[in-house]
Amino acid sequence: MSPLQTMSRYPFAEIEPRWQAYWEEHGTFRAVEVPGQPKFYCLDMFPYPSGAGLHVGHLEGYTASDIVSRYKRMRGFNVLHPMGWDAFGLPAEQYAVKTGIHPAITTAENIATFRRQMKRAGLSYDWAREINTTDPGYYRWTQWIFLKLFERGLAYVAEVPVNWCPELGTVLANEEVVEGRSEVGGFEVVRRPMRQWVLKITAYADRLLEDLERVDWPASTWEMQKNWIGRSIGAEVDFPLDGVNGNLRVFTTRPDTLFGATYMVLAPEHPLVDALTAPAQREAVAAYREAAARKSDLQRQELDKEKTGVFLGGHAVNPVNGERLPVWIADYVLMGYGTGAIMAVPGHDARDWAFARAHHLPIREVVAGGDVTREAFVDLEHGVAVHSTTPDGAFSIDGLEAAEAIARITDWLEAAGKGRRAVNYKLRDWLFARQRYWGEPFPIVWVDGEARGLPEEQLPVKLPETDRFKPEGTSEDPQSPLARLSDWVETLDPVSGRPARRESNTMPQWAGSCWYYLRFLDPSNPERLVDPAREKYWMPVDLYIGGAEHAVLHLLYARFWHKVLFDIGVVSTPEPFMKLVHQGTVLGEDGTKMAKSVGNVVNPDDVIERFGADAVRLYEMFMGPLEATKPWNTRGVEGITRFLDRVWRLLVDEEGRLSGALTGDDPSPDHLRTLHQTIRKVTEDLDGLRFNTAIAQLMTYVNELTPLKRRPRALLEPLVLLLAPFAPHIAEELWQRLGHAESLAHATWPAWDPALVEADTVTVAVQVNGKLRATLEFPRGADAETVASVALADERVRRHLEGFVVGKRIHVPDKLLNLVITPR
RNA sequence: GCGAGAGUGGCGGAACUGGCAGACGCGCUGGACUUAGGAUCCAGUGGGGAAACUCGUGGGGGUUCGAAUCCCCCCUCUCGCACCA
The missing domain is CATH 3.90.740.10 (Valyl/Leucyl/Isoleucyl-tRNA synthetase, editing domain)
Structure with a gap:
């Protein structure tokens, strides 16, 4: 990039890290319960921190929820917007099997990468609430919930036909088997009867079905859950x-x-x-x-x-x-x-x-x-x-x-x-055990062939250390790597003091994600899973954004656990997630699914480096509707940077000072109207999660302001605020340069005046037999007679009427006049 | 096979309860400023036509003064489910 090019670009590389540091230092996004203030719980599906880091597809959902969070803060809501890590799981463990490196080490590294990338994208999480499912302080409560399930007879061991995956050396839930192969890795799966831990989700089948009525979810997901439960009479x-x-x-x-x-x-x-x-x-x-x-x-x-x-x-x-x-x-x-x-x-x-x-x-x-x-x-x-x-x-x-x-x-x-x-019901009980190392140990010991729950005080049952991660079980004798650790397995029954063996299976990855949204409310409480007052304040989740691939698995399991927690009085709402939205898939530049093997994966680090986080955020949202599948196009990001450059130049001159073109003038009525139309459009679109059209309106507005030689502040300050949820760094910078001492993160969202939105003249389309022949200007509210008399006098209209009789006149006020004609 | 959703310029996509199709952006064309332009600014940009016009929202019918939008049939694509009795 030549120095000359840099001059016309706003200095995102300098601005963005500065504001990220500011937010962190000032705790701008800390969420604290404020009685009486309306709350908004905006949740992302927390990721499994893979070794590949974030890709621009993840960032789409995160950006959307971040925009909503920032917008809601400006609307006066107390926003809870947290992030954490679903860090137990197969990939880290398989990597450990291959390399001998402990999954905890790779997991920590991957988390560091994810966190860095998220911060770099300017996501406004309350990092003080970060959680990690592999943290004993967290999985202690996963185990605690399991104990509750066990006590209530909702967790039991049974000889059931299971999906055994020889390649992975573990059993899998029905939901983890896709077309006869493991969802992870695509390995063959065979049916075997085995003794395994099972959760009695079928006891909740009716409630899981009926309570779908309570939530605002995509119809497809709703339908999928319904079909999965498969109630038939x-x-x-x-x-x-x-x-x-x-x-x-x-x-x-x-x-x-x-x-x-x-x-x-x-x-x-x-x-x-x-x-x-x-x-x-x-x-x-x-x-x-x-x-x-x-x-x-x-x-x-x-x-x-x-x-x-x-x-x-x-x-x-x-x-x-x-x-x-x-x-x-x-x-x-x-x-x-x-x-x-x-x-x-x-x-x-x-x-x-x-x-x-x-x-x-x-x-x-x-x-x-x-x-x-x-x-x-x-x-x-x-x-x-x-x-x-x-x-x-x-x-x-x-x-x-x-x-x-x-x-x-x-x-x-x-x-x-x-x-x-x-x-x-089609729904079966949920096969809950895995013969793996990297998962939550069960809080269970076996005494004389009988399973006993450990007392709560003994939680967490920590995952023991080892350097052998490979499952060596067979379908006849499925064994977790934990089974070999005799020092750990052999223990005493805390009740009778007699010799006992620990359950050596571990929980499936879904366990930790079944309740994480509750721990965010009270992440380090050592006494309880969540403080009841905090739970009442924040729950339920108002907006939940995540991939459609979790439509059945995670969302059904989490609803099940939530209902159990509801029954035992831990939570106060029957359903956890009120509104659910799935972000669409972001395809590669070539229009195919992003995949390392194809080499079309777009790394957010690279695009942020080139164009800045604000441009990437804006582009992610401008590509199309949030739910749609759509291809990435780097040219499109360039287009967005041109837009941000124009915004910058509206307020900042060539030397980097606040532009001398800014004035305290009253805006012209036309500009004032566009401003109010923009406020309305952006506000309504944000409420409807239509980010792409909101951005289009901001562009239209900026295009209108660009030619102005004198630019009233009254037109520009609201623009900065409207832009802030989408492009927070540039907005903060401009806001500060406009003379505001405080961050705009909690500034008041602009309001529109309905009286100023409507123009006093309107364009009326004149049709003859449904075909457009002319457009005419009228004062707002012109009646049919007025419009017709002008239209009939217009040459462009009149020449289509020769030799015909005008019959019906259809008049839609301020919009259209259609003259229906028949041959004379 | 069953269920759900979607087909609009060269591309991504707009279009409120039926009312000016193609907002906004990309790309492209022309121009201005420039030593230069892959910067910026201005103008243009669905197809055909010199124009008047005309044809156009996957295809075919229909309802209506008027259909991308509503109804029927068909085609294509995406995503689920897949012997659930």
Whole structure:
């Protein structure tokens, strides 16, 4: 950069660090509870501090929340805007496995980088509230919450089918498995039954579903949570076994199709398989079960075109008509949902239809309206029940539509003791243990094969030191690296004093992020998770900004913990996050996803170095709507620096002094109007998080002021304030040069005068048959007659009327006149 | 396959409850100031046309005085879910 170029640029490299130091020294962004002052809790999803540092995608969400925070401060709110680190997790640990360097060391380094980058971007966090999930002072309370869950029976050990990832040497939650592979690393995952810690999130399924009504979230996220919980209402029906004592219980959402069941299917893992297997089938069944057990989820998916299964040889009896139904096993029926068994109604279920076709099983129509020889008829709205009368004629739903039929037959089943109403959820209990080193230890010891919670006074259970981080467990014996540390594992039961073994699994990464927003309220309280008065003051989070990738995982888990904390009186609100916004993805300059392998990653350090933090912040917001996916364009950042240069030159002359063009003049009415329009637009857009259009309006305003030789302060001071949330460094600098001693961080946001916003003349569009022919100036409020008479006299309008009769005149005051004409 | 969202200039994107399509920025063109311009300032910039005009918001229908906006059908893209009985 040549010296001459530098002259026309505002000196961001000098200004920005100076103001960052000022804010830090003066504690400008410290948040302190002030009774009576309205609060605003503006939260970012705190990051996992990876080795790569921040990229401009992170910065988009952080900038947005920072702008809102700064704006709200100027609107008189007491703003809480904190930041911390979700620092347990796989990458640091995998790095440790590879290099032997303790994850605590790399984590600390990465955090230092993140913090430096955030400060450099001018983010107005209250750094006094910084938290770190790996800090024993923090995870002590993560463990404390676990104890509460354990005490309430919401944490338990069970033999459950889990997702075992051999490559990572750990189990994973359903939510961490994407298309049969681990979300982290993309390694293959297999299903295995294992004894593991599980959290009973299903006990909260209804509340998690219902309370979605209370929050203002993106519809897509709302919908995803709803689908993930997957509540469905139906009935459980008991089918007596033929020749064997016992019942086969199934769940169905379509009890109205009970008369159409032609066979039954069990999941391969179902406990009744053995009882129902005929000697002749034993070998085939065993082979099928073994094959199914070996299949990973990935393989199951690849094979989903063809429905496989084996007949067991046994039968069950349909309780409505006494028919003997053959019982099969097939892996399209899942052990984890419902009862792990279904009644197959091929006429009215697409999966059963495909299976029946493949295995030559009968298909029976019991809802008229489709053609069950061609495909399953599953329409719930249309069609009436047929062939649905008991053999003795005592009960029938024939002729009824589905809704009515379902109610009737369910009542009948209940009365007869053959079934009952039932609700099922897709949501499963949350597999909570990981066979890893770098996570929170459980506050649990095992005594005589029984899990016991440690007393609160013994918290935190600190993560023991080691230099061997590699999990060496197998699917038969999944073991955390902690299991090898016998000095740590072998302990005494604090109650009985008898020998005990510590639980050696660790918690998953989600644990720490389930409640971090509460610790920010009272980050170093040694007595409590959070002081109740502080909790009441700050909660709930008013605005929560973070990536859509957490739509299910983090946001569902955190809501679950929050509700438990609500139940035990730790928090006062049923939901933690009121308004939620997901920032969109920032793509590389080439329009593809930023990735190190492609080499299109934009590092904020580089762009801040070249253009300054203010320019980067402004550009991040100017690219487009916050939620949209949009490509980075360095040229666009240059455009923004030109804008900031123009703002600078409005107030500062070539020698760097306050410009002599500034005057105490009253602004012209036109300029005053643009000012008030700008205040209104920027204010409304900030309230609606429409940062891009707010910036566009600021540009328009600056463009209008630029040609002025004499520039009234009354036009410029509000501009500086309006710009401040977006570009705080340049704004602070200009504000100071304008003679203000105090930082503008808490200055009063400009107000607009509605009377000054509207112009007294308006442009009215004149259309003929909907086509624009002229635009005319009128005083505001001109009536239809006035507008029409001028319009009809206008040559540009008149020449389109020749040979036609003017019929209807549509007049939208101050906007438009449309003349509807027909041939004469 | 199911669910949600989105398709507007060369590019990123504007457009309130239907009312002047393309704000603002990038890029581009021309000019001014300059030894110089990758600085700055001024003017222009959807396509076609000399102009009058005309065509234009993924494609095709429709409603309306009037549609980017509302309705129907189709195409494309993005993101979820994926045998949940």
